[in-house]
Amino acid sequence: MRPQPFLLTDTAFAALGAGRPDSDTLDTLRRAQLSRTLLLLREIRRRLPHTPAWYSRLTTAAPDEANRLIADPMTALWAAQALRAGNEATNHDLPQPGLPLTATAQDQILGVRVEDSSSVRHGLGLPPSAPLTTAERDHWQRCLDGAWQILASRHRPAAEMLAAVLKVIVPVRPDPAAEGISATSSEAFGAVAMSSPAGPAALAVGLLHETQHSVLNATNLLFDLVRPGGGPGYSPWRDDPRPASGVLHGTYAYLAVTRFWRTERTAGGGSGRAAEFEFARWRVAVAEAAELLIGGGELTEAGARFVAALLDEVRPWLAEPVEPEIERLATLARTDHRLRWRLRNLTVAPDDTAELAAAWRAGRPAPAVTSVLAPGTGRALENSPRLRLVRSLVKGQDAGQDEFAADGDAACVRGDDGAALRAYEMGLEKERDHDLTWAGLALVSPRPALRSRPEVVKAAAMAAPEAPVDALADWLSG
Amino acid sequence: MDAGQDGGGTPEEWRSVMIDISGATLAELVEEDTSALAHALRRVTDELDRQGEPIAGFNSAI
Numbered sequence: 435m436r437p438q439p440f441l442l443t444d445t446a447f448a449a450l451g452a453g454r455p456d457s458d459t460l461d462t463l464r465r466a467q468l469s470r471t472l473l474l475l476r477e478i479r480r481r482l483p484h485t486p487a488w489y490s491r492l493t494t495a496a497p498d499e500a501n502r503l504i505a506d507p508m509t510a511l512w513a514a515q516a517l518r519a520g521n522e523a524t525n526h527d528l529p530q531p532g533l534p535l536t537a538t539a540q541d542q543i544l545g546v547r548v549e550d551s552s553s554v555r556h557g558l559g560l561p562p563s564a565p566l567t568t569a570e571r572d573h574w575q576r577c578l579d580g581a582w583q584i585l586a587s588r589h590r591p592a593a594e595m596l597a598a599v600l601k602v603i604v605p606v607r608p609d610p611a612a613e614g615i616s617a618t619s620s621e622a623f624g625a626v627a628m629s630s631p632a633g634p635a636a637l638a639v640g641l642l643h644e645t646q647h648s649v650l651n652a653t654n655l656l657f658d659l660v661r662p663g664g665g666p667g668y669s670p671w672r673d674d675p676r677p678a679s680g681v682l683h684g685t686y687a688y689l690a691v692t693r694f695w696r697t698e699r700t701a702g703g704g705s706g707r708a709a710e711f712e713f714a715r716w717r718v719a720v721a722e723a724a725e726l727l728i729g730g731g732e733l734t735e736a737g738a739r740f741v742a743a744l745l746d747e748v749r750p751w752l753a754e755p756v757e758p759e760i761e762r763l764a765t766l767a768r769t770d771h772r773l774r775w776r777l778r779n780l781t782v783a784p785d786d787t788a789e790l791a792a793a794w795r796a797g798r799p800a801p802a803v804t805s806v807l808a809p810g811t812g813r814a815l816e817n818s819p820r821l822r823l824v825r826s827l828v829k830g831q832d833a834g835q836d837e838f839a840a841d842g843d844a845a846c847v848r849g850d851d852g853a854a855l856r857a858y859e860m861g862l863e864k865e866r867d868h869d870l871t872w873a874g875l876a877l878v879s880p881r882p883a884l885r886s887r888p889e890v891v892k893a894a895a896m897a898a899p900e901a902p903v904d905a906l907a908d909w910l911s912g
Numbered sequence: 913m914d915a916g917q918d919g920g921g922t923p924e925e926w927r928s929v930m931i932d933i934s935g936a937t938l939a940e941l942v943e944e945d946t947s948a949l950a951h952a953l954r955r956v957t958d959e960l961d962r963q964g965e966p967i968a969g970f971n972s973a974i
Contacts, residue, residue: 435936437948440928447926465934472933473953476941493939504938514960620959655959656928736926 440466440656444739450653451743453646453689454591460598463652467623468505470655474513475504478524488528503528507602507625508549511557514621529554532602533566535575537582540590544582544597548574549604549625558627560606560617573630574605580634581641588701589694592642599624599645616640618647620654635705639694646687654679659737664730666807668775670719670768675779675807678732682741685723689744692716696751707760711828714756714764720748762849763824766877770820773873773888780805782893790890791897800910805889820874823847842874851878862903866895875903883910930955 442450446459455463479489492500503509508529516523532549549555550565566574585593602625609615609629614636616628626644631637653659660682666675671684692713699709724745727733733741756764782790786803793801820843827847842857858875861868872892876884884891884907891907898906931952933941941949 435933435940435944435946437931437933437936437952440930440932442926442928444922444924444926465932466928466930468934469930469932469952470956472936472938472941473949473956475938476949477953477957479938479942489938493937497937500938501934517957518960655955656930657926658929739922739926 442656447736447739448743448746450649451740452747453686453693453744454747455595455649457594457598460595460649463623463649463656464505464598466655467510467652468501471504471510471513474510474517478513478517482524486525488526491528506531507622508552508554511619511622511625512554515554515557526553533571535578535603537575537578539579539583539586542582542586542590542593542597544578544586544593544600546578546600547602549602552604555604555627558604558606558617558619558622558625560615560627560629562627563605563607563630566605570605570630574603577631577634577637581631581638584634584638584698585642588697589638589642592690592694595649596641596645599648600626600641602626603628605630614640616644618644618651620651623648623652635698639691642690642694643687646690647683650683650686653740657736657740658734659740661732661734664732667730668726668772670723670771673771673775673778678727678730681723682727682737685720685727685741685744688716688720688723689748692720692748692751696754707757707828707830708825710756710760711764711767711825713751714761715767717748717751718764719768721745721752724748760828763828763847766847767821767824770818770873770877773876773885774818774869776805776887776889777869777872777892779808780889781808782806782890787893787897790894794894794898794901794906794909800894800912803890803893805887819843819870820847840871840874842871846874846878854878859903862895866892866899866903879904879907881907881911883907 440462442459442462446456449455450459475489475492479486492503495503508531512529516526529552532547532552535546535548537544548566548571550563555562582593585596602622604625604627606615606617606627606629614629614632616626618626626641626648628640628644631640660679664678666677667681669676669681669684671688672680676684695709695713695716698705699713701709724741727741728738728745782803783806786801789801790803793799819840823843824847840857840861842854842861845851845854845857854874855878858871858878861871862875865871869892872888876888879885881904887910891903891910894906894910895901895903931948933949933952936944
């Protein structure tokens with residue numbers, strides 16, 4: 435046996451980076467994953483003194499059937515878990531297949547399995563749900579039918595990719611902090627963990643998002659795209675700091691999400707303004723994240739080529755006209771996220787904070803201080819009451835009618851910056867240690883220090899509680 | 913690893929650091945003992961050892 439490396443032409447590699455892999459490239463990724471699982475199974479077998487039942491099954495099956503079993507994402511997940519766990523687990527049989535679900539639209543078929551009882555399903559990283567009831571299974575089937583209708587009729591290339599990659603859905607418990615959660619593991623190409631979908635469009639975009647992760651995981655097996663060792667930084671889709679490899683994953687997944695909404699906003703499917711908002715919000719986030727990756731110096735040669743192709747794909751979308759009010763709300767949502775991220779994850783060292791307070795009290799100019807990452811804040815999904823108000827407004831609902839909305843937030847989202855400013859300043863007079871209010875203030879304040887480094891203004895305000903916030907922000911903006 | 917390229921501009925072809933053994937049977941591979949297989953296995957098991965958090969976090973609210 436003289437095994438050869440996998441080869442991709444530069445054209446195919448760039449199309450992969452642009453999120454448009456052709457069928458030959460997808461076949462390459464599938465063969466790479468099959469090779470990966472074969473290596474894991476070989477290693478497990480070589481460590482055992484006897485022949486386990488799973489090995490006999492795989493080696494006596496017809497070649498196509500053996501390959502089908504070995505290429506299954508749950509087999510790959512089982513093999514990874516068994517190898518990590520050791521001897522006892524390697525004797526267990528392969529996981530039993532779950533419930534088949536099929537959707538057909540526009541002569542395109544999507545066949546998946548819902549794995550709601552497999553013993554290895556927790557390996558996708560999110561707490562799995564209990565086995566589905568009949569009503570829950572019917573809900574998944576209805577959502578899958580609707581999602582597939584949307585994808586097959588309006589997103590044909592994405593639908594073809596999904597049909598080629600997606601094999602398994604693992605239902606997971608909902609996250610109270612999120613409105614819908616999903617995950618992918620590099621150990622199970624073609625498997626997606628997902629909470630019960632809100633509806634067909636949410637399922638469609640969720641599956642596209644997660645399938646992109648699977649495709650990037652498979653690409654990472656073939657090519658190192660990011661050099662190891664870099665520190666974490668800003669990611670527009672997470673509230674916690676992420677390494678460059680994580681930012682690349684998000685950028686690639688949101689490229690597909692952005693493309694989905696770009697098509698949906700003109701599709702007349704009833705989600706026009708919401709689709710326009712999502713498109714306007716994510717096109718800039720994807721482009722900016724790609725530019726930061728390229729400028730960050732952590733990409734390999736292959737990674738730089740991959741991300742350049744990604745950026746080439748999204749850049750023309752930035753010039754496409756969007757309704758001004760939607761653009762305003764999209765910019766607000768992006769800026770709000772960046773400000774909240776800074777307040778959550780960046781801090782000022784105690785010595786620098788003390789120096790700020792001393793300089794303020796002595797009437798000296800503000801000293802230069804550097805923001806640093808706050809220790810271990812953990813994984814966090816985006817969760818913002820202002821974003822919920824923005825989405826309500828996009829749908830045509832009056833943000834001021836939300837009885838749970840803070841006055842500042844309702845005014846901010848309406849575009850009444852003066853009223854929002856007053857409300858946020860009053861809020862901070864009552865409670866200074868409240869990041870959402872600081873981020874709201876920074877959104878509507880004319881003071882540059884609040885926009886660029888809200889965490890520094892907050893640190894100074896906490897250290898000098900007698901100082902008016904607006905005066906401190908002016909001092910730090912000078 | 914930069915895909916084993918020769919350097920000097922964008923290559924016409926990207927060569928993976930992973931080998932293609934998809935045409936072999938599991939039984940054949942169990943009997944085989946080559947440095948290429950050992951190297952490929954290390955790449956795969958290194959990834960297992962690095963197992964961190966899943967790629968998670970899509971908030972599909974619309």
